[in-house]
Amino acid sequence: MIIRVLLAAAIAAPCVGCASVTRGTTENISISSTPAGATAEITGLEIPTTCVTPCVVQAKRNADITVTVNKEGYEPQIIPLTKEIPGTGAAGFAGNVLLGGLVGMGVDAATGAAMDHKPNPVIVTLQPVAPQARRPRPPRRTPPPQS
Template identity: 65%
Template sequence: MRTILIVGFLALNCAGCASATRGWTEQITITSTPAGAEATVTGPEVPTTCVTPCVVQVKRNDDVSVAFSKEGYEPQVITLTKEVASGGAAGFAGNILVGGLVGMAVDGASGAAYDHKPNPVIVTLKPVAPPPAPPSIMRRRTPKPPTS
């Protein structure tokens, strides 16, 4: 019986509350106007590319940016920030009761208390400006011969 209690206590101590309740990954929704842009998500070990609208999964502790490209439109890059979410803060604080220092370390290393902002990532792409028109060529007028 004593062994079961010790194993149970260690299991609770090793599981960070935010890690257990929120997980180490998060889904990011990506949309663009117009739809159909290529979105390249950097930050994860392997960059992910999708066509908008789409959803990608990233680790909560990743530094994430999304680069948009579509023919006829200017490219755009959105850098996401990491913020402590209210649910993440509560889970992290729960470590005081259950997870202890080990749980806090797990939550801190995994980023389980964080959410990426903005989420969803929404952009409006700007059309590429048309190239300037070539300068008009003014014809020289030849003077009319004087009339007599």
């Protein structure tokens, strides 16, 4: 019985340090805008998604994501998200050296489990569309006086 428990612990130990196990392969990305009620188009997801701000989308940690925020009367904003390794992701990834070895490191690298998207939350302040410059009107032609 003791041998079975030790064997099960030895088999499970490599996965304990994996960032993919401790952090997961997806994350929630919050998107908000001032003014609220803008349309956010998110590309880089398995299925391109559109939502109305404020909203939250779920994304794979290894996805290359761009958020485009539009609202009538405002300039569109395009925000490319970067991927960074935060302290918790680095700790999970480093745990592979002690417990998961190359297999755990490979899984984390492939899934991006050690990564987080930045900025998160995505906060956008939309700027009103600049009024078009008025063009001077051509002078009015007045008909010549009739005699």
